Amino acid sequence: MLRPLAALTAALAAVTAALTSLGAPAQAQPTLGDILPNFAGAGLGFAPEYLGSRNTIFGAAPGGRISLGGERFVALTGPYAELNLLDHRTIQAGPVLNYRFGRSDAEDSAVRALGNLDPLLEAGGRIGFHYLGLGRIPFRLRAGVTVLGDVTGQYGGVSVIPSGSLWVPLSPNLFVGAGALARFAPASHNRYYFGISSAGAAASGLPAFAPKGGATTFTAWPAVVWRLNESWAVGGGLAYTQILGDSADSPIVQRGSRNQLIGGIGIAYTW
DSSP, X not given: OBOXXXXXXXXXXXXXXXXXXXXXXXXXXXXHHHHSOOEEEEEEEEEEXXXXXXXXXXXXXXXXXXXXXXXXXXXXXXXXXXXXXXXXXXXXXXXXXXXXXXXXXXXXHHHHHTOOBOOEEEEEEEEXXXXXXXXXXXXXXXXXXXXXXXSSSSSOOEEEEEEEEEEEEEETTEEEEEEEEEEEEOHHHHHHHHOBOHHHHXXXXXXXXXXOOEEEEEEEEEEEEEEOSSSEEEEEEEEEEEEOXXXXXXXXXXXXXSEEEEEEEEEEEEO
C-alpha cells in the first residue's frame, strides 16, 4: 500500500531545516533567516498501516521551508504546516495545520469490520522556545507546546502536544539530532481512533471498548543528515511511538501492537 506518509518529518524537513546551518560561521547577532536555509525536498519511508497496527505501509511526503524575513517563516512537513509570526530571537508562535489520514480497508479482518475512519484536519497554534548556539560547539535547541483541535468534526476535541529537539554537528557536513513529543488527547479523540461501539462489536466480534482521555502516545526519534554540498543535503531518521494509557488496552491495539516504528530517508535542495 502506498500513501503520503505523515511521519516522515524526522527524515526530511526537520533534518534539512535544522542542520544545514550548523556548519555556518558565527555572525554578529544573526537572525534565523540568516542561518537556516530555504529548502524544498521529498522523502520515502515506512509506517504502520494505522495507529496500533502491526502491518507496515510505504509512502512519500513533501517538505519545505521559506523565510518570511527576520525570524518569521512558513514550513511544511508532510501533512503538517507551521507559520511563525514572531520576529523574535528566541520565542516562536503562530498557527499550525495538521492533516491526519484515516483508516480504510485494514488488513486485519476484525478491524476492517469496524468500518473506515475518515481523514480529518486539525488546526491550532504553537508557542515555543528556540535557541541557536553558535559557539565552539554549535547546536540547535527547540522546545514548545502545540494545541490542536479537530475542525472537521470527526472527534471534536482538543489535544495538547509538548515537544523538544536538539541537533549537533559531528563534522562540518554531518549532523545528528534527537527529539521527543507526547500527545495528551481527550476521550473523544481516543474513542475515535481506539474505541469500539456496540454496533462495531457486533460486526467485528471484538468487545466494546470506550477509552478515557489523557496521555495517548509518546514518540522519540533520532536522525542524521549529511550535507553533500552548498545546495543539497540527504538524511534519514527513525521514530518510535508507544501507545499509552487506556488506548493501549484497546482490542484494536491488542490485535496489533502498542509499539509503532516509523522510518524514512529524504533529500532536499537548499538556497
